[in-house]
Amino acid sequence: MTLSTSHRPPLVEEVTAKLRELIHSGEWPLQQRIPAEPELMAALGVSRGTLREAVKALAHSGMLEVRRGDGTYVRATSEISGAARRMYRDHSQVHILEVRVGLDTQAARLAARHATDDDVAAMRALLATRRDAWLAGDFSAWAQADWDFHVFVAQASGNPLLHELYISFGAVFHADLLRQQGRAGFNGLPHEGHDELADAIAAHDEAAAVDSVQRNLNSCAEWIQQ
Template sequence: MTLTASHRPPLVAEVTAKLRALIHSGEWPLQQRIPAEPELMAAFGVSRGTLREAIKALAHSGMLEVRRGDGTYVRATSEIAGATQRMYQDHSQEHILEVRVGLDTQAARLAARHATAGDIAGMRELLTARRVAWLAGDYAAWARADWDFHVLVAEASANPLLHELYVSFGVIFHNDLLRQQRRGGFNGLPHEGHGELVDAIAGRDEAAAVESVTRNLNSCAEWLQE
């Protein structure tokens, strides 16, 4: 009789994968507390020790944050996003902006090549929502719409790795945007890198798309140095 190794992953790894999927899918949103231990133990049919090991693994990767006496919260949507937050949380706005130059310009170039009509329509809708929120003074909604716009450009690049890398910077870029908004004289509705960018993407003009993004980011860099 020949014994064969089971291909089923260890129980902790299995539960970890289930928790990761719930976070990655958005069923457990960012900054929200996940269900309490008894509920998760019943849902997965596992012991408290197994569940805690799985949570510990995702907390170590940066996806979850265990707050003593308060519960466990979603901190990032993937391991790469958690690692990115740990790596860049102490860096300056200038450093963050320099990283964006590389990601945004490549996303713009590829989006001009691959974006669908649905992508372009979605971008225009987000820019409308962004304008409405800014004019209403709803800066949290403005920042969300602005960020969602740039994420959609990255998604429209048709490069899933670039999109994942871009999303991994989400909390950092989003918080940086809100910090900029609180400084006097900040223009929350620049046409460069937004309206111009969509027009370039719709026109399949890769050079114009990159130029629009570069102008916008250079303007941000100059403003930060003032």
């Protein structure tokens, strides 16, 4: 039996799904501007109105940001990340850090259980990049490598939902790291939650991994409250 066209999802939903996949797959990277309307209309074979409705839906979810006169930018890789990104603007650094405690400790515990030798090697490579950037005074690269390390730990947990939730902290965490870096006495290369965590994960020591994370985040909390 041939399905009638009434069984197909509306065209706007189809286009929205295609744009969502371009973002989720990384073909349209975070913080980058997406192609202009004429290019997308030609590539997708749709009208301007249909394309704008699809973009509007993803902008409402927080995945895209439309800047009048400038273009449309990728702001999150999923609806979960987009919603979380909007929510974080309404909460304090302390509240955000308290939520991170739960995610970080669970990510560390599961990574110590599931991470492979290749995962550990990738973590150590990110820590080396982080160290070199800090020593070179490239604080933007330092903050990015620091965050990439934490995201990789979440990925190595083997729990894709935890990984996705963790990614949603990205913009907030990166901005906070750069803000803290400018304060006198800040240590940009703490071993807790980083080198020690990688060692614990390599040894598949869940308790040591959690302990390292907790000591690092307790130190962060003390620094924030100073």
